[in-house]
Amino acid sequence: MDDDSSGGPGAQWRVRGVSVEGYRHRRTGTPCQDAWLYTVSGPPEDSVTVLAVADGAGSRARSDEGSALAVRLAVECFTRRSAEVPPTASGVRAALREAFLDVREEFLRRTGDESNDFATTLTVAVLTPRWIGYLSVGDGFVVLRAGTVDGVRQFHLLPQPAAASEYSNETVFLTSTDAERWVRTACVRDPEVDGVLLSTDGLAQIALTWVDGQPQQPRASFVAAMLRTLDSPGADPDEDDEALAVLLRSDKLTAVNADDKTLLRAVRP
Template sequence: MHGTSATGYRHTREGTPCQDAWASEETASGLVLAIADGAGSAPHSREGAWAAVQLAVRAFLPLVAPWERLPDAHARTEELTEAFREVRAAFLQWCQGPPGLYATTLTVVVLAPGWLGQLSVGDGLVLVRADASAAGSASYHLLPRAHTGSEYANETVFVGSPTALAQLRVDCVRDDAIDGVLLSTDGLTHALLRRAPAGPPLPHDAFLGHLFDRLARSDYDHAEEERRLKAFLDSDQITRVTGDDKTLLWAIRT
C-alpha cells in the first residue's frame, strides 16, 4: 500500500497548505482506504479532511471480512451506508459549529477477499485492477462516480452537506479477480483517465500499470517511490492541467 499527497501550485502560490488527506488501516482480512479533498473555499477544510478520513477508517474497519461472512450484495451495501451515517454524525459533532467551515469530500474503499465496497460523496475517483495473476492480462476499471462539481462549497456535496446521504454513491463489487485498487482526489483526473471517442472516460492503463507494477516488486522501496511520485506530481506535465491538490492511495493484494 502507498499513499501520498502533493500541494497544488495554486495553494503553493497563495501560501496555503495541502487540503487533501488520506488514511488506511489493514487487518488480516483486508484493507480500508480513505481519501478526502477539502473545499478551497472553506477556511478549515484541511482539518475537516483529516478528521473525515480518520473517522472513516474507524467506522469502516469492522466491515473488512471475506465475502462468505455476508454473501449478500444488498446487505453489504446497507452496511456501507450505515457506516457512512456513523462517520457523518461523528463529523458533525467534531465540527462543533457550521460544517461548511470544514467542508470536505470523502471516498472510502473496503477491500476484502471476494469483494470490494466503495462509498463516496463528492468527486473522488476509484479504479480497480483485475486478472493480474495471468501475465499481461491485467485490466483496469473506473468505478461509477458520485456527484461531481467544482471545489466551491455551494456547488458540490460534502460530508456535512444536508444532501450528503441523498447524493451518496455506494457500490458493492463481487469479484474474486480484483487484486488492486487506487483512490484519487479529482486533481489527478487528467492523469488517470483518458477521453474515449464515445462514452465515459477510460483509465490510463499504462500509467496505472506502472504504479501497480512498482508496488508489487520484491525490491519495492517506499522512500524511492515517494520521491518518484512527488517529482511526478510536481512536474510541468501535471501542473499544466491542474492547479489543485493531488492525492493518490493505492494497494494490491499479495
C-alpha cells in the same frame, strides 16, 4: 466484475499513499487540503483493509482539518461496520451507507456550528477476502485492476456519484445538507482484483478518459504505471514515495490540473 462471482482467498495488501499540494497552494504557502489514511484489521487470512481519501474544499477556512478528520473517522467506522456485513451484495451496500452515516454524524458532532468551514469530499474502499466495497461522496474516484484479456491488464472505473447540478464545478461534500442523496456505493466480488487505486479529483484528468465532460474509463497507461511501481517497489519505500511526489508536482501534471493531488494504492504481492 459483478456482484455474483465468488471472492478470492484472504491476502494481505501492500499499501502506499502520497498527497502533494497543488501549484496554487505551493505559491501561497497554503497547506495541502487532501488527506489519505488506511488501516488493516483482523487475522492475516481474513483481514480487512480500509482505504480512504478526502479532498477539502478549497474555499473553506479549515478544509485541510476537515479532510484529515474525514479519513480518520472513515477508517474507524468502515472497519467497524465491515464486521457486521451480511454475505450479500445488498447487505454490503447497506453496511457501507450505515458507515457513511456514522462518519457524517460524528464529523458534524465534532465540528459543530462551524462544520461548513471543514467541508470535504470522501472516497472509501473496503477490501475483504470475499468482497470489495466502495463508497464515494464528491468527486474522488476508484480504479480496480482485475484480470487480463489477451495478456493485457484490465482496469475498471467504479461508478461515479452523479453530478449535483449541471455545473461541473459544483461538488457535494460530507457536510452538504443532502449528502446522503448523492452517495454512490458498489460491491465487487471478483477474485482477480489485485490492484486498487484511489484518488482525489486533482488527478482525474490524467488518470481517466473523458467524453462530454464526464469520466468514462481509466487511462490504462497511467493507472498501470502507478500500480506497477507498487508491484515492484524499490529497496526504500520512502524513496519511492518521494519520487512519486516529484512526479505529482511536475510541470507536466500541473499544466493539466493545478489542484492538490492524492494517490492511495493497494496491490496484492
